[in-house]
Amino acid sequence: MEDEIIARAEQVGVRVRMHARAIDGTASFGIGADEPVVTASVFKVPLAVELADQAERGHCDLAEQITVPAGPKVPSPYGLATFRHPVTLSLDALATLMIGISDNVATDLVFAKIGKPAVRALLDRLGLAGTVLEQDCAELLGTIGEDLGYDYTDDERALTELTPEQLRSLRALDPAQTCRSTAAEMTALLGMIWRDEAAGPGACADVRRWLGLQVWPHRLRSGFHTDEVRISGKTGTLPTIRNEVGVVEYAEGSRFAVAVFTEAVDARSQAPERDAFIGFAAARAIEELRSRA
Structure with missing residues:
Protein backbone atom coordinates (compact mmCIF):
# COMPACT_ATOMS: atom_id res chain seq x y z
CA MET A 1 0.00 0.00 0.00
CA GLU A 2 2.82 2.44 0.79
CA ASP A 3 4.35 1.84 -2.63
CA GLU A 4 0.93 2.35 -4.26
CA ILE A 5 0.37 5.69 -2.51
CA ILE A 6 3.89 6.95 -3.21
CA ALA A 7 3.59 5.96 -6.87
CA ARG A 8 0.33 7.91 -7.19
CA ALA A 9 1.94 10.89 -5.45
CA GLU A 10 4.81 10.87 -7.94
CA GLN A 11 2.33 10.57 -10.79
CA VAL A 12 0.51 13.78 -9.80
CA GLY A 13 3.72 15.61 -8.87
CA VAL A 14 3.71 15.77 -5.08
CA ARG A 15 5.65 14.49 -2.12
CA VAL A 16 3.40 13.02 0.58
CA ARG A 17 3.70 12.78 4.36
CA MET A 18 0.66 11.21 6.00
CA ALA A 33 4.52 10.61 9.63
CA ASP A 34 7.04 12.13 12.05
CA PHE A 43 -2.92 25.23 12.21
CA LYS A 44 -6.45 26.54 12.77
CA VAL A 45 -7.49 23.25 14.42
CA PRO A 46 -5.43 23.80 17.62
CA LEU A 47 -6.73 27.39 17.70
CA ALA A 48 -10.27 26.06 17.70
CA GLN A 54 -11.27 28.86 27.18
CA ALA A 55 -15.00 29.26 26.63
CA GLU A 56 -15.84 26.11 28.58
CA ARG A 57 -13.64 27.26 31.47
CA GLY A 58 -15.32 30.69 31.50
CA HIS A 59 -12.31 32.65 30.25
CA CYS A 60 -14.23 33.91 27.23
CA ASP A 61 -17.78 33.78 25.89
CA LEU A 62 -18.56 32.35 22.46
CA ALA A 63 -21.53 34.69 22.32
CA GLU A 64 -19.28 37.77 22.64
CA GLN A 65 -19.81 40.15 19.72
CA ILE A 66 -16.75 41.21 17.70
CA THR A 67 -16.95 44.03 15.16
CA THR A 82 -14.07 40.59 0.85
CA PHE A 83 -16.67 42.50 2.91
CA ARG A 84 -16.97 46.22 2.07
CA HIS A 85 -18.86 47.25 5.21
CA PRO A 86 -18.41 46.69 8.95
CA VAL A 87 -19.94 43.53 10.36
CA THR A 88 -20.46 42.28 13.91
CA LEU A 89 -20.22 38.57 14.64
CA SER A 90 -20.00 36.33 17.69
CA LEU A 91 -16.82 34.47 18.59
CA ASP A 92 -18.68 31.27 17.74
CA ALA A 93 -19.47 32.63 14.26
CA LEU A 94 -15.81 33.61 13.78
CA ALA A 95 -14.73 30.09 14.72
CA THR A 96 -17.28 28.66 12.28
CA LEU A 97 -15.82 30.82 9.50
CA MET A 98 -12.24 30.02 10.56
CA ILE A 99 -12.82 26.29 10.15
CA GLY A 100 -15.72 26.14 7.70
CA ILE A 101 -14.22 28.29 4.92
CA SER A 102 -10.73 28.86 6.36
CA ASP A 103 -11.39 32.59 6.78
CA ASN A 104 -8.08 34.33 7.56
CA VAL A 105 -9.64 37.47 9.06
CA ALA A 106 -11.75 35.40 11.44
CA THR A 107 -8.70 33.31 12.32
CA ASP A 108 -6.58 36.26 13.35
CA LEU A 109 -9.40 37.71 15.47
CA VAL A 110 -9.70 34.35 17.25
CA PHE A 111 -5.91 34.09 17.64
CA ALA A 112 -5.73 37.59 19.12
CA LYS A 113 -8.53 36.74 21.54
CA ILE A 114 -6.98 33.55 22.92
CA GLY A 115 -3.32 34.64 22.71
CA LYS A 116 -0.18 32.90 21.48
CA PRO A 117 1.01 31.93 25.00
CA ALA A 118 -2.24 30.02 25.58
CA VAL A 119 -1.83 28.11 22.32
CA ARG A 120 1.76 27.20 23.24
CA ALA A 121 0.55 25.98 26.64
CA LEU A 122 -2.17 23.89 25.01
CA LEU A 123 0.30 22.16 22.69
CA ASP A 124 2.62 21.47 25.63
CA ARG A 125 -0.24 20.07 27.71
CA LEU A 126 -1.30 17.73 24.90
CA GLY A 127 2.27 16.54 24.29
CA LEU A 128 2.47 17.91 20.76
CA ALA A 129 6.13 18.91 20.87
CA GLY A 130 6.52 18.93 17.09
CA THR A 131 3.67 21.38 16.55
CA VAL A 132 4.73 25.04 16.57
CA LEU A 133 2.30 27.88 15.84
CA GLU A 134 4.07 31.19 16.27
CA GLN A 135 2.46 33.13 13.38
CA ASP A 136 -1.05 34.26 12.67
CA CYS A 137 -2.30 34.51 9.09
CA ALA A 138 -1.18 38.11 8.61
CA GLU A 139 2.33 37.31 9.83
CA LEU A 140 2.60 34.09 7.83
CA LEU A 141 1.36 35.60 4.55
CA GLY A 142 3.39 38.74 5.20
CA THR A 143 6.61 36.74 4.98
CA ILE A 144 5.74 35.78 1.38
CA GLY A 145 5.49 39.42 0.37
CA GLU A 146 8.67 40.28 2.25
CA ASP A 147 10.59 37.43 0.64
CA LEU A 148 9.39 38.35 -2.86
CA GLY A 149 9.50 42.12 -2.46
CA TYR A 150 5.83 42.81 -3.24
CA ASP A 151 2.42 42.54 -1.59
CA TYR A 152 0.97 39.03 -1.56
CA THR A 153 -2.81 38.73 -1.39
CA ASP A 154 -3.19 35.02 -0.62
CA ASP A 155 -3.75 34.09 -4.26
CA GLU A 156 -1.84 31.05 -5.52
CA ARG A 157 -2.21 32.23 -9.11
CA ALA A 158 0.14 35.15 -8.42
CA LEU A 159 3.04 32.77 -7.81
CA THR A 160 2.62 30.23 -10.60
CA GLU A 161 5.58 31.64 -12.56
CA LEU A 162 8.07 31.38 -9.70
CA THR A 163 11.08 29.16 -10.25
CA PRO A 164 11.76 26.23 -7.91
CA GLU A 165 14.65 28.26 -6.43
CA GLN A 166 12.33 31.18 -5.66
CA LEU A 167 9.78 28.87 -4.07
CA ARG A 168 12.41 27.25 -1.88
CA SER A 169 13.44 30.69 -0.63
CA LEU A 170 10.01 31.41 0.87
CA ARG A 171 9.97 31.12 4.66
CA ALA A 172 6.27 30.24 4.57
CA LEU A 173 7.14 27.00 2.76
CA ASP A 174 9.96 25.98 5.12
CA PRO A 175 8.79 23.97 8.16
CA ALA A 176 11.67 25.38 10.19
CA GLN A 177 10.46 28.96 9.66
CA THR A 178 6.67 28.75 9.62
CA CYS A 179 3.76 27.06 11.41
CA ARG A 180 4.58 23.37 11.48
CA GLU A 197 -9.41 14.32 25.82
CA ALA A 198 -8.12 17.51 24.19
CA ALA A 199 -10.32 19.62 26.48
CA GLY A 200 -13.60 19.22 28.32
CA PRO A 201 -16.49 17.35 26.68
CA GLY A 202 -18.37 20.55 25.81
CA ALA A 203 -15.30 22.15 24.27
CA CYS A 204 -14.48 19.06 22.20
CA ALA A 205 -18.09 18.93 21.01
CA ASP A 206 -17.78 22.53 19.81
CA VAL A 207 -14.61 21.72 17.87
CA ARG A 208 -16.20 18.63 16.32
CA ARG A 209 -19.15 20.78 15.25
CA TRP A 210 -16.91 23.39 13.61
CA LEU A 211 -14.88 20.73 11.78
CA GLY A 212 -18.09 19.11 10.61
CA LEU A 213 -19.14 22.37 8.94
CA GLN A 214 -16.15 22.60 6.59
CA VAL A 215 -17.50 23.15 3.07
CA TRP A 216 -14.65 21.86 0.86
CA PRO A 217 -15.37 18.46 -0.77
CA HIS A 218 -12.45 18.30 -3.21
CA ARG A 219 -9.74 16.73 -1.04
CA LEU A 220 -10.47 14.29 1.78
CA ARG A 221 -14.16 13.88 0.90
CA ARG A 230 -19.36 11.28 7.89
CA ILE A 231 -16.24 13.38 7.29
CA SER A 232 -15.07 16.34 9.37
CA GLY A 233 -11.91 18.15 8.43
CA LYS A 234 -9.68 21.14 7.86
CA THR A 235 -7.76 21.96 4.70
CA GLY A 236 -4.50 23.86 4.40
CA THR A 237 -3.26 25.61 1.25
CA LEU A 238 -0.21 27.63 0.28
CA PRO A 239 1.74 27.75 -2.99
CA THR A 240 2.93 24.14 -3.58
CA ILE A 241 1.18 23.03 -0.36
CA ARG A 242 -2.10 21.10 -0.26
CA ASN A 243 -3.13 19.46 3.00
CA GLU A 244 -6.13 18.12 4.82
CA VAL A 245 -6.63 16.54 8.22
CA GLY A 246 -9.89 15.06 9.37
CA VAL A 247 -11.95 12.30 10.91
CA VAL A 248 -13.85 9.67 8.97
CA GLU A 249 -16.77 8.05 10.81
CA TYR A 250 -18.62 4.99 9.52
CA ALA A 251 -22.26 4.14 10.18
CA GLU A 252 -21.30 0.99 12.10
CA GLY A 253 -19.34 3.09 14.60
CA SER A 254 -15.68 2.86 13.59
CA VAL A 265 7.04 20.20 -7.53
CA ASP A 266 5.59 23.47 -8.87
CA ALA A 267 3.24 26.26 -7.81
CA ARG A 268 0.45 25.48 -10.28
CA SER A 269 -2.81 26.61 -8.65
CA GLN A 270 -5.26 24.57 -10.74
CA ALA A 271 -4.34 20.96 -9.99
CA PRO A 272 -7.49 18.94 -9.21
CA GLU A 273 -5.53 15.71 -9.51
CA ARG A 274 -3.43 16.79 -6.51
CA ASP A 275 -6.53 17.62 -4.48
CA ALA A 276 -8.03 14.25 -5.38
CA PHE A 277 -4.81 12.49 -4.40
CA ILE A 278 -5.46 13.49 -0.78
CA GLY A 279 -8.80 11.69 -0.88
CA PHE A 280 -7.24 8.68 -2.58
CA ALA A 281 -4.41 8.37 -0.04
CA ALA A 282 -6.73 8.81 2.96
CA ALA A 283 -9.28 6.31 1.67
CA ARG A 284 -6.62 3.75 0.81
CA ALA A 285 -5.04 3.99 4.27
CA ILE A 286 -8.34 3.80 6.13
CA GLU A 287 -9.48 0.88 3.97
CA GLU A 288 -6.36 -0.97 5.11
CA LEU A 289 -6.95 -0.11 8.79
CA ARG A 290 -10.57 -1.28 8.58
CA SER A 291 -9.45 -4.58 7.09
CA ARG A 292 -7.28 -5.22 10.16
CA ALA A 293 -10.20 -4.86 12.57
Missing part, protein backbone atom coordinates in the same frame (compact mmCIF):
# COMPACT_ATOMS: atom_id res chain seq x y z
CA HIS A 19 -0.72 9.30 8.95
CA ALA A 20 -3.97 7.46 9.71
CA ARG A 21 -5.03 5.87 12.98
CA ALA A 22 -8.05 4.20 14.52
CA ILE A 23 -9.52 6.58 17.09
CA ASP A 24 -10.73 3.73 19.30
CA GLY A 25 -7.88 1.29 18.75
CA THR A 26 -4.18 1.00 18.04
CA ALA A 27 -4.08 0.36 14.28
CA SER A 28 -2.14 2.99 12.34
CA PHE A 29 -0.35 3.65 9.07
CA GLY A 30 2.12 6.35 8.09
CA ILE A 31 4.44 7.64 5.42
CA GLY A 32 6.97 10.13 6.80
CA GLU A 35 8.69 14.53 9.59
CA PRO A 36 8.02 18.26 10.10
CA VAL A 37 5.49 19.62 7.61
CA VAL A 38 4.11 23.04 6.71
CA THR A 39 0.63 23.15 8.24
CA ALA A 40 -0.77 26.10 6.24
CA SER A 41 -4.36 26.55 7.52
CA VAL A 42 -4.37 23.20 9.30
CA VAL A 49 -9.44 23.71 20.58
CA GLU A 50 -7.97 26.52 22.67
CA LEU A 51 -10.90 28.84 21.98
CA ALA A 52 -13.45 26.19 22.90
CA ASP A 53 -11.49 25.26 26.03
CA VAL A 68 -14.89 43.66 11.99
CA PRO A 69 -14.31 47.15 10.56
CA ALA A 70 -14.36 48.10 6.91
CA GLY A 71 -11.07 48.70 5.15
CA PRO A 72 -7.87 46.66 4.67
CA LYS A 73 -7.81 43.31 6.43
CA VAL A 74 -5.76 40.12 6.46
CA PRO A 75 -5.40 38.87 2.86
CA SER A 76 -7.90 36.15 1.99
CA PRO A 77 -9.60 35.15 -1.26
CA TYR A 78 -13.04 34.89 0.36
CA GLY A 79 -14.92 35.54 3.59
CA LEU A 80 -14.58 38.64 5.75
CA ALA A 81 -11.66 40.01 3.74
CA SER A 181 3.50 19.99 12.81
CA THR A 182 3.73 16.32 11.85
CA ALA A 183 1.10 14.06 10.34
CA ALA A 184 1.24 11.79 13.40
CA GLU A 185 0.72 14.68 15.83
CA MET A 186 -2.28 15.95 13.89
CA THR A 187 -4.01 12.57 13.98
CA ALA A 188 -3.16 12.36 17.68
CA LEU A 189 -4.86 15.72 18.21
CA LEU A 190 -7.93 14.68 16.24
CA GLY A 191 -8.17 11.49 18.25
CA MET A 192 -8.05 13.48 21.49
CA ILE A 193 -10.79 15.80 20.20
CA TRP A 194 -13.06 12.88 19.28
CA ARG A 195 -12.44 11.09 22.61
CA ASP A 196 -13.04 14.29 24.65
CA SER A 222 -13.34 13.01 -2.72
CA GLY A 223 -11.96 9.61 -1.72
CA PHE A 224 -15.15 8.37 -0.08
CA HIS A 225 -18.03 7.64 -2.45
CA THR A 226 -20.87 6.94 -0.05
CA ASP A 227 -23.24 8.98 2.08
CA GLU A 228 -22.80 6.40 4.86
CA VAL A 229 -19.51 8.08 5.84
CA ARG A 255 -13.75 6.16 13.53
CA PHE A 256 -10.43 7.06 11.97
CA ALA A 257 -8.24 10.16 12.10
CA VAL A 258 -6.21 10.94 8.99
CA ALA A 259 -3.74 13.64 8.00
CA VAL A 260 -2.36 14.06 4.48
CA PHE A 261 0.26 16.73 3.76
CA THR A 262 1.52 17.25 0.21
CA GLU A 263 4.25 19.39 -1.32
CA ALA A 264 4.18 19.88 -5.09
Whole structure:
Protein backbone atom coordinates (compact mmCIF):
# COMPACT_ATOMS: atom_id res chain seq x y z
CA MET A 1 0.00 0.00 0.00
CA GLU A 2 2.82 2.44 0.79
CA ASP A 3 4.35 1.84 -2.63
CA GLU A 4 0.93 2.35 -4.26
CA ILE A 5 0.37 5.69 -2.51
CA ILE A 6 3.89 6.95 -3.21
CA ALA A 7 3.59 5.96 -6.87
CA ARG A 8 0.33 7.91 -7.19
CA ALA A 9 1.94 10.89 -5.45
CA GLU A 10 4.81 10.87 -7.94
CA GLN A 11 2.33 10.57 -10.79
CA VAL A 12 0.51 13.78 -9.80
CA GLY A 13 3.72 15.61 -8.87
CA VAL A 14 3.71 15.77 -5.08
CA ARG A 15 5.65 14.49 -2.12
CA VAL A 16 3.40 13.02 0.58
CA ARG A 17 3.70 12.78 4.36
CA MET A 18 0.66 11.21 6.00
CA HIS A 19 -0.72 9.30 8.95
CA ALA A 20 -3.97 7.46 9.71
CA ARG A 21 -5.03 5.87 12.98
CA ALA A 22 -8.05 4.20 14.52
CA ILE A 23 -9.52 6.58 17.09
CA ASP A 24 -10.73 3.73 19.30
CA GLY A 25 -7.88 1.29 18.75
CA THR A 26 -4.18 1.00 18.04
CA ALA A 27 -4.08 0.36 14.28
CA SER A 28 -2.14 2.99 12.34
CA PHE A 29 -0.35 3.65 9.07
CA GLY A 30 2.12 6.35 8.09
CA ILE A 31 4.44 7.64 5.42
CA GLY A 32 6.97 10.13 6.80
CA ALA A 33 4.52 10.61 9.63
CA ASP A 34 7.04 12.13 12.05
CA GLU A 35 8.69 14.53 9.59
CA PRO A 36 8.02 18.26 10.10
CA VAL A 37 5.49 19.62 7.61
CA VAL A 38 4.11 23.04 6.71
CA THR A 39 0.63 23.15 8.24
CA ALA A 40 -0.77 26.10 6.24
CA SER A 41 -4.36 26.55 7.52
CA VAL A 42 -4.37 23.20 9.30
CA PHE A 43 -2.92 25.23 12.21
CA LYS A 44 -6.45 26.54 12.77
CA VAL A 45 -7.49 23.25 14.42
CA PRO A 46 -5.43 23.80 17.62
CA LEU A 47 -6.73 27.39 17.70
CA ALA A 48 -10.27 26.06 17.70
CA VAL A 49 -9.44 23.71 20.58
CA GLU A 50 -7.97 26.52 22.67
CA LEU A 51 -10.90 28.84 21.98
CA ALA A 52 -13.45 26.19 22.90
CA ASP A 53 -11.49 25.26 26.03
CA GLN A 54 -11.27 28.86 27.18
CA ALA A 55 -15.00 29.26 26.63
CA GLU A 56 -15.84 26.11 28.58
CA ARG A 57 -13.64 27.26 31.47
CA GLY A 58 -15.32 30.69 31.50
CA HIS A 59 -12.31 32.65 30.25
CA CYS A 60 -14.23 33.91 27.23
CA ASP A 61 -17.78 33.78 25.89
CA LEU A 62 -18.56 32.35 22.46
CA ALA A 63 -21.53 34.69 22.32
CA GLU A 64 -19.28 37.77 22.64
CA GLN A 65 -19.81 40.15 19.72
CA ILE A 66 -16.75 41.21 17.70
CA THR A 67 -16.95 44.03 15.16
CA VAL A 68 -14.89 43.66 11.99
CA PRO A 69 -14.31 47.15 10.56
CA ALA A 70 -14.36 48.10 6.91
CA GLY A 71 -11.07 48.70 5.15
CA PRO A 72 -7.87 46.66 4.67
CA LYS A 73 -7.81 43.31 6.43
CA VAL A 74 -5.76 40.12 6.46
CA PRO A 75 -5.40 38.87 2.86
CA SER A 76 -7.90 36.15 1.99
CA PRO A 77 -9.60 35.15 -1.26
CA TYR A 78 -13.04 34.89 0.36
CA GLY A 79 -14.92 35.54 3.59
CA LEU A 80 -14.58 38.64 5.75
CA ALA A 81 -11.66 40.01 3.74
CA THR A 82 -14.07 40.59 0.85
CA PHE A 83 -16.67 42.50 2.91
CA ARG A 84 -16.97 46.22 2.07
CA HIS A 85 -18.86 47.25 5.21
CA PRO A 86 -18.41 46.69 8.95
CA VAL A 87 -19.94 43.53 10.36
CA THR A 88 -20.46 42.28 13.91
CA LEU A 89 -20.22 38.57 14.64
CA SER A 90 -20.00 36.33 17.69
CA LEU A 91 -16.82 34.47 18.59
CA ASP A 92 -18.68 31.27 17.74
CA ALA A 93 -19.47 32.63 14.26
CA LEU A 94 -15.81 33.61 13.78
CA ALA A 95 -14.73 30.09 14.72
CA THR A 96 -17.28 28.66 12.28
CA LEU A 97 -15.82 30.82 9.50
CA MET A 98 -12.24 30.02 10.56
CA ILE A 99 -12.82 26.29 10.15
CA GLY A 100 -15.72 26.14 7.70
CA ILE A 101 -14.22 28.29 4.92
CA SER A 102 -10.73 28.86 6.36
CA ASP A 103 -11.39 32.59 6.78
CA ASN A 104 -8.08 34.33 7.56
CA VAL A 105 -9.64 37.47 9.06
CA ALA A 106 -11.75 35.40 11.44
CA THR A 107 -8.70 33.31 12.32
CA ASP A 108 -6.58 36.26 13.35
CA LEU A 109 -9.40 37.71 15.47
CA VAL A 110 -9.70 34.35 17.25
CA PHE A 111 -5.91 34.09 17.64
CA ALA A 112 -5.73 37.59 19.12
CA LYS A 113 -8.53 36.74 21.54
CA ILE A 114 -6.98 33.55 22.92
CA GLY A 115 -3.32 34.64 22.71
CA LYS A 116 -0.18 32.90 21.48
CA PRO A 117 1.01 31.93 25.00
CA ALA A 118 -2.24 30.02 25.58
CA VAL A 119 -1.83 28.11 22.32
CA ARG A 120 1.76 27.20 23.24
CA ALA A 121 0.55 25.98 26.64
CA LEU A 122 -2.17 23.89 25.01
CA LEU A 123 0.30 22.16 22.69
CA ASP A 124 2.62 21.47 25.63
CA ARG A 125 -0.24 20.07 27.71
CA LEU A 126 -1.30 17.73 24.90
CA GLY A 127 2.27 16.54 24.29
CA LEU A 128 2.47 17.91 20.76
CA ALA A 129 6.13 18.91 20.87
CA GLY A 130 6.52 18.93 17.09
CA THR A 131 3.67 21.38 16.55
CA VAL A 132 4.73 25.04 16.57
CA LEU A 133 2.30 27.88 15.84
CA GLU A 134 4.07 31.19 16.27
CA GLN A 135 2.46 33.13 13.38
CA ASP A 136 -1.05 34.26 12.67
CA CYS A 137 -2.30 34.51 9.09
CA ALA A 138 -1.18 38.11 8.61
CA GLU A 139 2.33 37.31 9.83
CA LEU A 140 2.60 34.09 7.83
CA LEU A 141 1.36 35.60 4.55
CA GLY A 142 3.39 38.74 5.20
CA THR A 143 6.61 36.74 4.98
CA ILE A 144 5.74 35.78 1.38
CA GLY A 145 5.49 39.42 0.37
CA GLU A 146 8.67 40.28 2.25
CA ASP A 147 10.59 37.43 0.64
CA LEU A 148 9.39 38.35 -2.86
CA GLY A 149 9.50 42.12 -2.46
CA TYR A 150 5.83 42.81 -3.24
CA ASP A 151 2.42 42.54 -1.59
CA TYR A 152 0.97 39.03 -1.56
CA THR A 153 -2.81 38.73 -1.39
CA ASP A 154 -3.19 35.02 -0.62
CA ASP A 155 -3.75 34.09 -4.26
CA GLU A 156 -1.84 31.05 -5.52
CA ARG A 157 -2.21 32.23 -9.11
CA ALA A 158 0.14 35.15 -8.42
CA LEU A 159 3.04 32.77 -7.81
CA THR A 160 2.62 30.23 -10.60
CA GLU A 161 5.58 31.64 -12.56
CA LEU A 162 8.07 31.38 -9.70
CA THR A 163 11.08 29.16 -10.25
CA PRO A 164 11.76 26.23 -7.91
CA GLU A 165 14.65 28.26 -6.43
CA GLN A 166 12.33 31.18 -5.66
CA LEU A 167 9.78 28.87 -4.07
CA ARG A 168 12.41 27.25 -1.88
CA SER A 169 13.44 30.69 -0.63
CA LEU A 170 10.01 31.41 0.87
CA ARG A 171 9.97 31.12 4.66
CA ALA A 172 6.27 30.24 4.57
CA LEU A 173 7.14 27.00 2.76
CA ASP A 174 9.96 25.98 5.12
CA PRO A 175 8.79 23.97 8.16
CA ALA A 176 11.67 25.38 10.19
CA GLN A 177 10.46 28.96 9.66
CA THR A 178 6.67 28.75 9.62
CA CYS A 179 3.76 27.06 11.41
CA ARG A 180 4.58 23.37 11.48
CA SER A 181 3.50 19.99 12.81
CA THR A 182 3.73 16.32 11.85
CA ALA A 183 1.10 14.06 10.34
CA ALA A 184 1.24 11.79 13.40
CA GLU A 185 0.72 14.68 15.83
CA MET A 186 -2.28 15.95 13.89
CA THR A 187 -4.01 12.57 13.98
CA ALA A 188 -3.16 12.36 17.68
CA LEU A 189 -4.86 15.72 18.21
CA LEU A 190 -7.93 14.68 16.24
CA GLY A 191 -8.17 11.49 18.25
CA MET A 192 -8.05 13.48 21.49
CA ILE A 193 -10.79 15.80 20.20
CA TRP A 194 -13.06 12.88 19.28
CA ARG A 195 -12.44 11.09 22.61
CA ASP A 196 -13.04 14.29 24.65
CA GLU A 197 -9.41 14.32 25.82
CA ALA A 198 -8.12 17.51 24.19
CA ALA A 199 -10.32 19.62 26.48
CA GLY A 200 -13.60 19.22 28.32
CA PRO A 201 -16.49 17.35 26.68
CA GLY A 202 -18.37 20.55 25.81
CA ALA A 203 -15.30 22.15 24.27
CA CYS A 204 -14.48 19.06 22.20
CA ALA A 205 -18.09 18.93 21.01
CA ASP A 206 -17.78 22.53 19.81
CA VAL A 207 -14.61 21.72 17.87
CA ARG A 208 -16.20 18.63 16.32
CA ARG A 209 -19.15 20.78 15.25
CA TRP A 210 -16.91 23.39 13.61
CA LEU A 211 -14.88 20.73 11.78
CA GLY A 212 -18.09 19.11 10.61
CA LEU A 213 -19.14 22.37 8.94
CA GLN A 214 -16.15 22.60 6.59
CA VAL A 215 -17.50 23.15 3.07
CA TRP A 216 -14.65 21.86 0.86
CA PRO A 217 -15.37 18.46 -0.77
CA HIS A 218 -12.45 18.30 -3.21
CA ARG A 219 -9.74 16.73 -1.04
CA LEU A 220 -10.47 14.29 1.78
CA ARG A 221 -14.16 13.88 0.90
CA SER A 222 -13.34 13.01 -2.72
CA GLY A 223 -11.96 9.61 -1.72
CA PHE A 224 -15.15 8.37 -0.08
CA HIS A 225 -18.03 7.64 -2.45
CA THR A 226 -20.87 6.94 -0.05
CA ASP A 227 -23.24 8.98 2.08
CA GLU A 228 -22.80 6.40 4.86
CA VAL A 229 -19.51 8.08 5.84
CA ARG A 230 -19.36 11.28 7.89
CA ILE A 231 -16.24 13.38 7.29
CA SER A 232 -15.07 16.34 9.37
CA GLY A 233 -11.91 18.15 8.43
CA LYS A 234 -9.68 21.14 7.86
CA THR A 235 -7.76 21.96 4.70
CA GLY A 236 -4.50 23.86 4.40
CA THR A 237 -3.26 25.61 1.25
CA LEU A 238 -0.21 27.63 0.28
CA PRO A 239 1.74 27.75 -2.99
CA THR A 240 2.93 24.14 -3.58
CA ILE A 241 1.18 23.03 -0.36
CA ARG A 242 -2.10 21.10 -0.26
CA ASN A 243 -3.13 19.46 3.00
CA GLU A 244 -6.13 18.12 4.82
CA VAL A 245 -6.63 16.54 8.22
CA GLY A 246 -9.89 15.06 9.37
CA VAL A 247 -11.95 12.30 10.91
CA VAL A 248 -13.85 9.67 8.97
CA GLU A 249 -16.77 8.05 10.81
CA TYR A 250 -18.62 4.99 9.52
CA ALA A 251 -22.26 4.14 10.18
CA GLU A 252 -21.30 0.99 12.10
CA GLY A 253 -19.34 3.09 14.60
CA SER A 254 -15.68 2.86 13.59
CA ARG A 255 -13.75 6.16 13.53
CA PHE A 256 -10.43 7.06 11.97
CA ALA A 257 -8.24 10.16 12.10
CA VAL A 258 -6.21 10.94 8.99
CA ALA A 259 -3.74 13.64 8.00
CA VAL A 260 -2.36 14.06 4.48
CA PHE A 261 0.26 16.73 3.76
CA THR A 262 1.52 17.25 0.21
CA GLU A 263 4.25 19.39 -1.32
CA ALA A 264 4.18 19.88 -5.09
CA VAL A 265 7.04 20.20 -7.53
CA ASP A 266 5.59 23.47 -8.87
CA ALA A 267 3.24 26.26 -7.81
CA ARG A 268 0.45 25.48 -10.28
CA SER A 269 -2.81 26.61 -8.65
CA GLN A 270 -5.26 24.57 -10.74
CA ALA A 271 -4.34 20.96 -9.99
CA PRO A 272 -7.49 18.94 -9.21
CA GLU A 273 -5.53 15.71 -9.51
CA ARG A 274 -3.43 16.79 -6.51
CA ASP A 275 -6.53 17.62 -4.48
CA ALA A 276 -8.03 14.25 -5.38
CA PHE A 277 -4.81 12.49 -4.40
CA ILE A 278 -5.46 13.49 -0.78
CA GLY A 279 -8.80 11.69 -0.88
CA PHE A 280 -7.24 8.68 -2.58
CA ALA A 281 -4.41 8.37 -0.04
CA ALA A 282 -6.73 8.81 2.96
CA ALA A 283 -9.28 6.31 1.67
CA ARG A 284 -6.62 3.75 0.81
CA ALA A 285 -5.04 3.99 4.27
CA ILE A 286 -8.34 3.80 6.13
CA GLU A 287 -9.48 0.88 3.97
CA GLU A 288 -6.36 -0.97 5.11
CA LEU A 289 -6.95 -0.11 8.79
CA ARG A 290 -10.57 -1.28 8.58
CA SER A 291 -9.45 -4.58 7.09
CA ARG A 292 -7.28 -5.22 10.16
CA ALA A 293 -10.20 -4.86 12.57
